[in-house]
Amino acid sequence: xxxxxxxxxxxxxxxxxxxxxxxxxxxxxxxxxPEGQAGRAKPSPTALTSDEHVAFHYEYTFSEENAIQPYxxxxxxxxxxx
Amino acid sequence: xxxxxxxLGAMCALPLSAAPRKKPEKPAQALKRVTKAxxxxxxxxxxxxxxxxxxxxxxxxxxxxxxxxxxxxxxxGKLTRLQGPVLGYRLRGQVDGAAQVGQQWKKxxxxxxxxxxxxxxxxxxxxxxxxxxxxxxxRYEDSPGDSGGxxxxxxxxxxxxxxxxxxxxxxxxKAKGEEELGPQPRHIVIEASGSVAVEHFERVLSSGCLLGGx
Numbered sequence: 001x002x003x004x005x006x007x008x009x010x011x012x013x014x015x016x017x018x019x020x021x022x023x024x025x026x027x028x029x030x031x032x033x034p035e036g037q038a039g040r041a042k043p044s045p046t047a048l049t050s051d052e053h054v055a056f057h058y059e060y061t062f063s064e065e066n067a068i069q070p071y072x073x074x075x076x077x078x079x080x081x082x
Numbered sequence: 083x084x085x086x087x088x089x090l091g092a093m094c095a096l097p098l099s100a101a102p103r104k105k106p107e108k109p110a111q112a113l114k115r116v117t118k119a120x121x122x123x124x125x126x127x128x129x130x131x132x133x134x135x136x137x138x139x140x141x142x143x144x145x146x147x148x149x150x151x152x153x154x155x156x157x158x159g160k161l162t163r164l165q166g167p168v169l170g171y172r173l174r175g176q177v178d179g180a181a182q183v184g185q186q187w188k189k190x191x192x193x194x195x196x197x198x199x200x201x202x203x204x205x206x207x208x209x210x211x212x213x214x215x216x217x218x219x220x221r222y223e224d225s226p227g228d229s230g231g232x233x234x235x236x237x238x239x240x241x242x243x244x245x246x247x248x249x250x251x252x253x254x255x256k257a258k259g260e261e262e263l264g265p266q267p268r269h270i271v272i273e274a275s276g277s278v279a280v281e282h283f284e285r286v287l288s289s290g291c292l293l294g295g296x
Contacts, residue, residue, distance in 0.1 A: 006279035010213050011223075014116060014268040021116045024209055028282040029142045048142075055137035055144065056286055060206055061129045068125035068158045073180075076187040077171050080180035 001054050005031035005047045020065065026058040109220040109270045117210045128155040132202045134286065153203050164203055167195040175205060201289030216274050222267035 011025040031047035032054055044051055073081070107115075130153040136146040153166040157174060164170040164179075170190045172179025180187050181196030190196040213220075 001283060003280045003283070006275050006283070008274045008279035008282065010209070010216070010270075010272040012113065012116075012213060012270040012272070014112065014270070016268070018112065018266060018268060019116070019119060021120055021206075021210070024206065026209060026282075027142055028279050028286075029137065030279065030283050032136070049140045050138065052136050052138055052145070053142070054135070054283075055142035056132065056134035056149070056282070057142070057144070058202075058204075059131045060209070062126055062206070063129070064125070064127040066124050066126070068127060068156055070158065071156070071163065073161065073163075073171055074182075074187065077180035077182070080187060080189055081171060081173055 002031035002033045002043070002047065005043050007048055020062070022062060024058075024060040026060075027055060029053055029055040106266060109222050109267075110217040113210075113213060113217055113220055113270055117214055120210055121207065123157075125156075125158040128157070128206055129153075130155055130203055149198075149202070151198070151202065153199060155203055155206075162205070164199055166199045166203075168193065168199065170196055170199055172200065175207070177201070198289045201285050204285070212278065213272055216272045216278065219272045219274055220270055221272075223269045223271045224267065 007027075007029040009025075009027045011023075011027075012021060013023040013025075014020065015022045029048050030053060031043065032052055047053060132149055132151045132153075133144050133147060135144050135148040137143055138145050151166060153164060156163040156165075160174045162172050162174050162179075164172065168181045168183060170179055170181040172190055177191065177200055179190040179200070181190045181193055181199075183193050183196075188196070190200050
């Protein structure tokens with residue numbers, strides 16, 4: 001992964017009445033390092049488009065705001081939360 | 083007499099027609115407002131999907147996936163429950179916690195599945211805080227499905243929010259908002275490069291899920 005060439009994009013979707021965040025999409029991309037040229041190769045202008053690169057897509061969809069019913073945490077798990 | 087009345091009428095009408103229109107909310111303002119509202123939530127559920135690996139094209143379509151996971155995050159007060167390949171709990175804003183492996187409970191970051199889940203499921207508050215730091219890059223983008231929807235600015239944008247999703251909107255404010263401004267965009271885009279994106283990759287690398295690491 002070539003950390004010199006990275007991109008990040010947030011898409012934040014609001015609810016119909018614009019009062020809440022309904023969904024967050026996050027895409028991160030980084031150029032792939034050419035094999036055997038660790039960090040020395042000149043960055044390619046197509047590194048994050050037509051060239052193969054590394055990417056991660058995250059999507060968060062929100063619901064049940066202020067409507068989650070209380071739940072119990074097992075005692076063994078609670079001990080590990082400190 | 084008639085012409086002077088016309089001039090007087092025109093003079094009176096001019097300030098009215100030149101009255102400043104209510105300005106639409108800027109994307110950075112909208113982001114700040116919804117981030118504040120989110121922080122006030124006492125509980126919520128987030129369904130999270132993460133897909134990653136080698137990609138191609140400007141949309142970064144995954145061609146060789148190393149991660150394709152789905153998680154459910156349930157936040158109640160200070161507690162977060164994570165459901166994925168394993169069941170886990172952590173305190174809000176913390177990375178480590180507890181994971182159930184078989185019949186045993188272990189530190190969340192100890193088993194591989196727990197480590198991936200905790201690193202990949204970043205708290206939404208952290209994502210919104212990061213988006214806020216980048217808010218100068220915020221812009222609106224047309225949101226599919228906006229055309230048929232009614233959008234309110236007036237009372238929601240400026241009013242107090244009790245942190246509950248009721249779906250109710252003030253009728254008069256809605257009419258006023260739409261008359262004055264038209265439908266407001268609901269899709270905020272922020273693009274950045276450099277250290278912020280690198281931080282995300284560091285987190286992914288530490289999860290051990292990239293390139294088969296553990």
